[in-house]
Amino acid sequence: MLELDEIYNIIGKRIRNYRRKTGYSQEELAEKAELFPTYLGQIERGESKASLRSILKIANALEMPLEVLFENIIQNEEHIDTMSSECYELIDSLTLKEQKAMINLIKEIIEYRKFKE
Known part of the structure; x- marks a missing residue:
């Protein structure tokens, strides 16, 4: 079973990938999501245990469904x-x-x- 830290790492990588695909810098996305750029960087690196509210803000700022960030993460052992x-x-x-x-x-x-x- 995945550890919680691994889940945060996966979500962080996905956020970074989608941010790059949309052409946003960390600063631009952070502003659009109403978060601090340093906090967004910590989330992308899996260093911060982001709240669901923060993850939702990021997904909304990227104009992507929240479930995309969670796809194929947790599987039956x-x-x-x-x-x-x-x-x-x-x-x-x-x-x-x-x-x-x-x-x-x-x-x-x-x-x-x-x-x-």
């Missing part, structure tokens, strides 16, 4: 698939264009594998 989680985190950090390219690459690899069998 019997079905933990760390490889899938790692892939999700890696792909989630990419731009939309890069994500589409990765999906196409994965599809090509699967087709190639079928062809060789």
